[in-house]
Amino acid sequence: MAIHQKWIYKTRPTAQVGAEHYAYEESVLDDTLSANEVLVEARFISVDPYMRIQQSAKANWEAPHPINQIQGAAAVSQVLKSYHAAYQSGDWVSGYTGWQSHARVHGNELAKLDATIAPVETALGVLGMPGRTAWFGLMEAGQPKAGDTLVVSGAAGAVGSLVCQFGIKAGCKVVGIAGSDEKCQWLTTLGVHKTLNYKQQSEQQIETILQERGGVDVYFDNVGGQISDAVLASLNVRARVVICGQISQYNGGLDTPQTGPRLLHHLLYKRASIQGILARDFTHRMPEMFDKVLPWLADESLVFNSTFVEGFEQLPHALSGLFAGDNIGKLIVKV
Amino acid sequence: MAIHQKWIYKTRPTAQVGAEHYAYEESVLDDTLSANEVLVEARFISVDPYMRIQQSAKANWEAPHPINQIQGAAAVSQVLKSYHAAYQSGDWVSGYTGWQSHARVHGNELAKLDATIAPVETALGVLGMPGRTAWFGLMEAGQPKAGDTLVVSGAAGAVGSLVCQFGIKAGCKVVGIAGSDEKCQWLTTLGVHKTLNYKQQSEQQIETILQERGGVDVYFDNVGGQISDAVLASLNVRARVVICGQISQYNGGLDTPQTGPRLLHHLLYKRASIQGILARDFTHRMPEMFDKVLPWLADESLVFNSTFVEGFEQLPHALSGLFAGDNIGKLIVKV
Numbered sequence: 001m002a003i004h005q006k007w008i009y010k011t012r013p014t015a016q017v018g019a020e021h022y023a024y025e026e027s028v029l030d031d032t033l034s035a036n037e038v039l040v041e042a043r044f045i046s047v048d049p050y051m052r053i054q055q056s057a058k059a060n061w062e063a064p065h066p067i068n069q070i071q072g073a074a075a076v077s078q079v080l081k082s083y084h085a086a087y088q089s090g091d092w093v094s095g096y097t098g099w100q101s102h103a104r105v106h107g108n109e110l111a112k113l114d115a116t117i118a119p120v121e122t123a124l125g126v127l128g129m130p131g132r133t134a135w136f137g138l139m140e141a142g143q144p145k146a147g148d149t150l151v152v153s154g155a156a157g158a159v160g161s162l163v164c165q166f167g168i169k170a171g172c173k174v175v176g177i178a179g180s181d182e183k184c185q186w187l188t189t190l191g192v193h194k195t196l197n198y199k200q201q202s203e204q205q206i207e208t209i210l211q212e213r214g215g216v217d218v219y220f221d222n223v224g225g226q227i228s229d230a231v232l233a234s235l236n237v238r239a240r241v242v243i244c245g246q247i248s249q250y251n252g253g254l255d256t257p258q259t260g261p262r263l264l265h266h267l268l269y270k271r272a273s274i275q276g277i278l279a280r281d282f283t284h285r286m287p288e289m290f291d292k293v294l295p296w297l298a299d300e301s302l303v304f305n306s307t308f309v310e311g312f313e314q315l316p317h318a319l320s321g322l323f324a325g326d327n328i329g330k331l332i333v334k335v
Numbered sequence: 336m337a338i339h340q341k342w343i344y345k346t347r348p349t350a351q352v353g354a355e356h357y358a359y360e361e362s363v364l365d366d367t368l369s370a371n372e373v374l375v376e377a378r379f380i381s382v383d384p385y386m387r388i389q390q391s392a393k394a395n396w397e398a399p400h401p402i403n404q405i406q407g408a409a410a411v412s413q414v415l416k417s418y419h420a421a422y423q424s425g426d427w428v429s430g431y432t433g434w435q436s437h438a439r440v441h442g443n444e445l446a447k448l449d450a451t452i453a454p455v456e457t458a459l460g461v462l463g464m465p466g467r468t469a470w471f472g473l474m475e476a477g478q479p480k481a482g483d484t485l486v487v488s489g490a491a492g493a494v495g496s497l498v499c500q501f502g503i504k505a506g507c508k509v510v511g512i513a514g515s516d517e518k519c520q521w522l523t524t525l526g527v528h529k530t531l532n533y534k535q536q537s538e539q540q541i542e543t544i545l546q547e548r549g550g551v552d553v554y555f556d557n558v559g560g561q562i563s564d565a566v567l568a569s570l571n572v573r574a575r576v577v578i579c580g581q582i583s584q585y586n587g588g589l590d591t592p593q594t595g596p597r598l599l600h601h602l603l604y605k606r607a608s609i610q611g612i613l614a615r616d617f618t619h620r621m622p623e624m625f626d627k628v629l630p631w632l633a634d635e636s637l638v639f640n641s642t643f644v645e646g647f648e649q650l651p652h653a654l655s656g657l658f659a660g661d662n663i664g665k666l667i668v669k670v
Binding site: 053059060061221224225228237243244245246249253254257258259260261262263264265266267268269270271272273274275276277278281 | 388394395396556559560563572578579580581584588589592593594595596597598599600601602603604605606607608609610611612613616
């Protein structure tokens with residue numbers, strides 16, 4: 001009899017999230033299904049920075065993640081048993097099934113994956129939420145034009161590394177900001193024109209470098225905090241700032257905001273804009289993105305890197321690793 | 336022989352601007368004109384918050400205002416002598432002629448005013464830069480919709496009091512934030528639905544009131560600082576923030592930014608936007624605004640209040656009074 005493994009979200013972190021906020025549980029797998037339900041077994045489970053936002057005590061785009069429930073997450077799974085006409089045993093699917101080894105879900109809540117198009121785990125990356133965020137965030141809110149200087153914070157992450165490449169394809173001069181020389185070197189191999197390791201550059205140095213390069217037309221921000229202070233002080237007229245994430249603030253700053261310089265007056269001088277985006281607003285437009293991105297994956301002109309962590313038991317540790325900058329590209333737990 | 340009076344901008348303020356940053360000069364008026372030039376005598380001279388931005392040591396939308404020059408300003412004048420075919424003695428005109436009693440300018444730099452349409456000093460207010468800022472800032476960047484809650488900071492100022500009324504005409508529920516009970520009472524007579532005297536309400540109280548009223552769809556911000564902190568924490572999904580001014584920051588905060596809470600994460604949750612605007616970007620679209628606004632002035636459904644200060648010698652004092660909240664509506668020096 002198979003074992004049903006689960007990670008239960010138990011206590012709300014006030015600073016760094018870690019294993020201490022979770023409880024591991026297991027039970028004998030119940031494979032009973034109702035009409036149209038599907039039993040799936042997870043193969044790849046996602047850890048994403050947004051999970052930490054949902055752990056804040058304050059409401060975000062929805063109510064905080066409930067305590068004593070399985071941690072919500074996207075996963076790529078295989079079908080074990082199906083009572084839904086669209087699925088059969090062995091099919092690859094993606095769904096928001098959480099941190100558990102198995103899930104019983106209505107077939108309508110799953111999307112079937114075609115392993116011949118791209119590796120199935122890309123449904124958690126370039127062909128899933130991170131890709132959607134990068135594509136629509138940059139193209140819709142960022143409005144990149146050829147010749148623009150595009151600055152990307154968190155540039156070596158799942159979203160950031162795609163934004164850099166989409167920006168290059170749009171003809172932008174791309175500046176990628178990341179947290180290690182290894183990440184910066186990888187970004188260079190992707191064609192990023194200039195990289196900045198923020199751990200080796202002061203805010204003032206970043207500001208000076210950006211201004212020497214002619215200022216910033218588009219800023220795609222995953223990070224917030226002091227990096228954004230440097231970039232906001234360097235905006236050009238009619239610059240567009242896309243706020244996709246504020247990861248520097250997640251471990252405590254959402255409940256009790258950090259302080260930083262008041263810089264909104266720069267927007268006035270520059271008639272610049274800041275736009276917050278969420279991937280969920282663009283879910284219905286995924287076919288548009290696939291039209292662009294699938295050919296680039298096929299001809300290998302778009303690189304998508306995953307960092308794999310092996311083992312279901314590693315999920316809480318992997319999540320906390322996101323905030324330590326452990327990943328290059330998308331962090332995925334392989335189970 | 337007439338006397339040509341001038342206020343010369345002499346030293347850069349680092350905090351509050353006042354008379355000590357100016358020098359009064361006078362000379363015998365030179366009425367020599369070249370071809371197409373016009374000699375005008377100022378009747379109404381403007382003091383505006385943006386002047387303090389230009390006094391910051393840092394570049395804003397242009398280089399800082401030069402030292403040892405006549406303070407730049409818009410004025411409404413009468414033509415004394417004209418070598419330009421479009422003007423004759425006695426005509427009312429507006430132009431950017433600065434803090435001086437007389438000016439010799441090329442006729443193309445003036446706009447003729449029709450005193451039968453509206454009082455000529457409205458060229459410094461509802462029919463000039465403040466009106467343009469209010470109209471295009473609200474309608475273009477704010478995108479107000481019927482039923483929206485519109486919050487206006489600096490609501491009793493030249494721009495703010497127009498934004499409140501444009502918002503009411505657009506069907507918004509308007510919340511005006513101002514700095515005295517007298518201002519709040521005046522706003523109520525304009526039809527503003529809810530007023531808040533920020534000197535009697537804490538930031539937390541303002542936040543609570545806004546949230547109890549269902550949150551904020553459009554925020555037209557003239558002020559920045561702690562008032563904005565309260566409003567930014569109360570935005571609704573897809574809210575639009577229009578940054579027209581940050582007057583709370585002008586006396587020092589532009590050179591050495593004040594600190595405040597990092598709140599950009601709210602934009603992410605709410606997919607909200609912040610847009611900086613400057614009136615100059617909409618100058619070519621003034622006819623659109625006149626089409627809307629002139630009938631409202633004619634039928635008296637739009638109120639525009641001017642606070643007059645009498646005397647050319649009062650100009651520096653009047654400017655510093657803007658930052659003390661001396662004015663209800665537009666502050667104008669009558670000379």
